[in-house]
Amino acid sequence: xxxxxxIRLHPPLAAAELSGCAPQPSEALDPALQxxxxxxxxxxxxxxxxxxxxxxxxxxxxxxxxxxxxxVDDFTQEVLVTVLERLGSFxxxxxxxxxxxxxxxxxTLRKLSKLRADVRRFQDKPLDAFEAHDSQNQSPRYVARxxxxxxxxxxxxxxxxxxxxxHVLGMTVTEIARELDTPVxxxxxxxxxxxxxxxxxxxxxxxxxx
Amino acid sequence: xxxxxxxxxxxxxxxxxxxxxxxxxxxxxxDAIAWGAVSRWAAGLPGVEPADDEVGPARPLSNEQSxxxxxxxxxxxxxxxxxxxxxxxxxRAAAALVVCAISGVSFAAYRLWQDAPPVxxxxxxxxxxxxRPAPVRVPxxxxxxxxxxxxxxxRAEAKPPAEPAKPRVDxxxxxxxxxxxxxxxxxxxxxxxxxxxxxYREALGTGANAEQRYxxxxxxxxxxxxxxxRPARALAGYQGALALRPRGDLSEEALFGVAQCQRALGxxxxxxxxxxxxxxxHPDSSWLDAARRRRAELQ
Numbered sequence: 418x419x420x421x422x423x424i425r426l427h428p429p430l431a432a433a434e435l436s437g438c439a440p441q442p443s444e445a446l447d448p449a450l451q452x453x454x455x456x457x458x459x460x461x462x463x464x465x466x467x468x469x470x471x472x473x474x475x476x477x478x479x480x481x482x483x484x485x486x487x488x489v490d491d492f493t494q495e496v497l498v499t500v501l502e503r504l505g506s507f508x509x510x511x512x513x514x515x516x517x518x519x520x521x522x523x524x525t526l527r528k529l530s531k532l533r534a535d536v537r538r539f540q541d542k543p544l545d546a547f548e549a550h551d552s553q554n555q556s557p558r559y560v561a562r563x564x565x566x567x568x569x570x571x572x573x574x575x576x577x578x579x580x581x582x583x584h585v586l587g588m589t590v591t592e593i594a595r596e597l598d599t600p601v602x603x604x605x606x607x608x609x610x611x612x613x614x615x616x617x618x619x620x621x622x623x624x625x626x627x
Numbered sequence: 628x629x630x631x632x633x634x635x636x637x638x639x640x641x642x643x644x645x646x647x648x649x650x651x652x653x654x655x656x657x658d659a660i661a662w663g664a665v666s667r668w669a670a671g672l673p674g675v676e677p678a679d680d681e682v683g684p685a686r687p688l689s690n691e692q693s694x695x696x697x698x699x700x701x702x703x704x705x706x707x708x709x710x711x712x713x714x715x716x717x718x719r720a721a722a723a724l725v726v727c728a729i730s731g732v733s734f735a736a737y738r739l740w741q742d743a744p745p746v747x748x749x750x751x752x753x754x755x756x757x758x759r760p761a762p763v764r765v766p767x768x769x770x771x772x773x774x775x776x777x778x779x780x781x782r783a784e785a786k787p788p789a790e791p792a793k794p795r796v797d798x799x800x801x802x803x804x805x806x807x808x809x810x811x812x813x814x815x816x817x818x819x820x821x822x823x824x825x826x827y828r829e830a831l832g833t834g835a836n837a838e839q840r841y842x843x844x845x846x847x848x849x850x851x852x853x854x855x856x857r858p859a860r861a862l863a864g865y866q867g868a869l870a871l872r873p874r875g876d877l878s879e880e881a882l883f884g885v886a887q888c889q890r891a892l893g894x895x896x897x898x899x900x901x902x903x904x905x906x907x908x909h910p911d912s913s914w915l916d917a918a919r920r921r922r923a924e925l926q
Contacts, residue, residue, distance in 0.1 A: 469661040497664035562647030
């Protein structure tokens with residue numbers, strides 16, 4: 418499925434559905450975090466700033482898993498603003514990070530579907546900032562993620578999104594099918610094909626590595 | 628299950644706050660992005676005045692700046708419209724070709740009808756064997772070339788194009804600087820800051836003239852500073868623009884931008900010097916009051 422297709426999200430978007438994409442073990446919310454959230458909901462910009470700083474790396478990483486190109490920071494801005502706008506709908510039963518992941522996923526997919534094809538062509542170029550930092554950060558974990566995202570960049574959007582939702586966010590096939598309004602078997606097929614391609618691509622990338 | 632095995636294999640690393648796949652941000656960059664989001668969010672909170680034509684929250688523009696930007700938009704829009712329009716000579720040639728082709732086919736059909744032998748009135752009689760004779764296949768006559776079509780083609784080939792053909796917009800072809808700037812402006816209007824900034828930078832490397840480079844440098848620097856949290860890169864852009872045109876139409880904005888970049892980078896002396904230069908060189912600047920206030924704070 419092309420992302421040009423409008424992705425219909427199941428209402429209600431805000432509220433309880435955004436409490437996380439995957440079932441998360443219930444754990445007590447850190448009281449300091451809860452206080453920050455409450456203050457931000459009340460309009461405290463310092464608390465909002467602290468919350469945004471807390472989730473910023475995760476949001477950027479998540480968006481990069483979902484899209485190629487150099488729009489990551491623009492998408493990040495949209496997601497962060499949405500997180501702040503919907504903060505009041507967060508329920509403390511789930512993990513805050515999982516809730517943010519859900520918002521990130523939905524905002525990113527929705528924004529992608531709105532981009533016109535003639536503008537999206539500029540996304541297909543390599544991310545210069547990303548390449549520039551590679552020499553500065555060569556930890557094995559970073560290299561592994563860089564390889565993973567390089568492989569993801571080779572996949573069609575529909576396969577890529579299914580793969581990220583399942584393997585990175587831990588969503589079940591049924592949840593993905595519901596989220597993307599796509600038959601379950603289609604999702605299974607996308608996952609199967611995509612995973613085969615990623616395995617092959619990662620194998621090739623490992624062989625190319627010095 | 629396959630997916631469980633893939634997860635255990637670690638083919639796709641889990642999501643956390645560690646660097647990767649995105650590179651880490653510096654504290655200043657993260658801070659700028661965070662404040663950007665917070666200020667956009669806060670603008671939607673109750674108690675904020677609705678947008679109008681008065682000054683703020685965007686920085687005010689002087690009359691000269693407004694006029695310059697408006698002229699720039701008109702020039703770029705005209706260039707874009709011209710490049711997107713089908714050239715008139717091509718449209719005329721295509722229309723002539725179609726009309727002449729129809730005429731040629733009609734002419735050929737008419738000649739064919741004239742040259743054809745008269746159709747016998749009586750149907751063939753069955754032979755003695757009781758079978759009809761095999762029909763005689765008449766080879767179709769060659770359709771004569773319609774000279775008028777050829778003339779039209781010759782005319783189209785002989786006539787040099789009055790205007791350049793519409794440029795293709797595939798990934799491989801390099802766009803002209805004015806097209807890149809137009810695309811960048813469109814992306815900027817969509818608030819796609821990174822993509823817009825990238826195109827402004829691309830425009831710098833595509834044989835842009837001095838005026839185009841000047842505009843692209845300031846626009847790129849402005850996005851880097853105000854939206855992407857990259858004061859160091861923005862500073863280089865503003866300084867490049869000032870070096871290119873120390874007294875250009877956008878030098879006020881560039882000087883104020885330099886001061887803001889230096890402030891973001893923590894260089895108080897350099898910030899003060901930029902503010903003093905702005906105050907001295909642009910006494911009627913719309914940023915004069917802000918510059919004086921900030922200079923007083925620095926002293």
